[in-house]
Amino acid sequence: MKLATLNALVAAIEEGSLRGAARRVGVSQPALTKMIRELELELAAPLLMRTSRGVQPTAQGKVLYERSVKANRELRAAVEEINQMDGRLIGELHLGAVPLAVMLLIPETLRTFGRDFPHIRLRVSEELYVAQLHKLRSGEVDVTVGGVPDDLSTGEFFVEPLMNTVMVPTVRRGSPWLKAKCLADLQTARWVYTGANSESGYAKLFFERHQLQPPAIGAVVNSTLALLSLVCSGDYVALMPVQIARLPIVAAFIDVIELAEGGYPLEVGAILRSDSVPSPVLRHLLTHLHRAAHQLSQGRAPDLGLGHNLA
Numbered sequence: 001m002k003l004a005t006l007n008a009l010v011a012a013i014e015e016g017s018l019r020g021a022a023r024r025v026g027v028s029q030p031a032l033t034k035m036i037r038e039l040e041l042e043l044a045a046p047l048l049m050r051t052s053r054g055v056q057p058t059a060q061g062k063v064l065y066e067r068s069v070k071a072n073r074e075l076r077a078a079v080e081e082i083n084q085m086d087g088r089l090i091g092e093l094h095l096g097a098v099p100l101a102v103m104l105l106i107p108e109t110l111r112t113f114g115r116d117f118p119h120i121r122l123r124v125s126e127e128l129y130v131a132q133l134h135k136l137r138s139g140e141v142d143v144t145v146g147g148v149p150d151d152l153s154t155g156e157f158f159v160e161p162l163m164n165t166v167m168v169p170t171v172r173r174g175s176p177w178l179k180a181k182c183l184a185d186l187q188t189a190r191w192v193y194t195g196a197n198s199e200s201g202y203a204k205l206f207f208e209r210h211q212l213q214p215p216a217i218g219a220v221v222n223s224t225l226a227l228l229s230l231v232c233s234g235d236y237v238a239l240m241p242v243q244i245a246r247l248p249i250v251a252a253f254i255d256v257i258e259l260a261e262g263g264y265p266l267e268v269g270a271i272l273r274s275d276s277v278p279s280p281v282l283r284h285l286l287t288h289l290h291r292a293a294h295q296l297s298q299g300r301a302p303d304l305g306l307g308h309n310l311a
Contacts, residue, residue: 169257
């Protein structure tokens with residue numbers, strides 16, 4: 001089984017057509033078709049289904065595709081790590097971040113890391129916590145940054161603590177919910193959850209911490225921009241890091257509800273797979289994350305980096 005043949009299959013599945021795959025791989029369409037046919041004969045299994053709209057993977061094709069993508073990723077990582085060991089700091093890092101981390105740490109980390117390592121392409125994916133762990137398990141991301149849950153598997157993951165924060169309840173300026181004095185006063189409010197559904201998210205944990213029934217879901221978001229937009233423009237309540245809520249650019253539109261319970265304390269950390277050895281560049285990235293966290297601990301407000309390209 002040749003790597004070039006596997007790459008032809010990957011291209012066909014991702015492009016959805018043999019013509020597009022041939023163009024991407026740099027061979028003629030008949031040559032690419034022959035490569036995939038040889039692979040099917042070698043495995044004695046169909047890998048692609050031809051349709052009027054292109055090609056789709058069979059069940060067997062999906063299995064080989066997923067393994068091939070992972071193998072390619074591991075080979076690229078090995079080449080990059082060898083270059084880095086020889087002092088050639090080039091390559092790519094994929095950083096997963098939940099909305100909390102994007103708001104707090106990522107802008108400053110991107111600024112300083114990009115300045116010190118201009119030849120390292122740093123990709124940032126903002127998604128929900130569950131999706132980030134899945135990507136970390138599969139090797140799609142090198143590290144995930146976010147709140148550290150109590151039920152995180154220590155046998156599977158390693159946590160590099162970065163900082164502690166407090167998630168505080170926030171609303172739009174002038175909201176009637178600002179009159180609330182305790183958490184129980186907010187049980188009938190429409191809350192924004194940063195989770196997959198009403199069974200997840202810090203809002204639910206905050207209420208349960210004080211032996212209260214979690215409020216009904218008002219909206220579910222999985223991005224920083226969506227969270228800020230909903231709170232600014234609607235009559236929603238949402239938890240966000242106190243460092244973000246106090247920023248002048250945010251405080252112009254959002255107020256913190258001063259409750260007797262305060263807020264929900266949270267440890268923020270970098271999460272890595274326990275079975276992985278951080279590459280030299282990944283270790284440098286962790287150093288820059290610690291630097292950004294230290295700035296926040298000293299009271300220096302984060303730059304939200306609205307002009308940065310995170311892709």
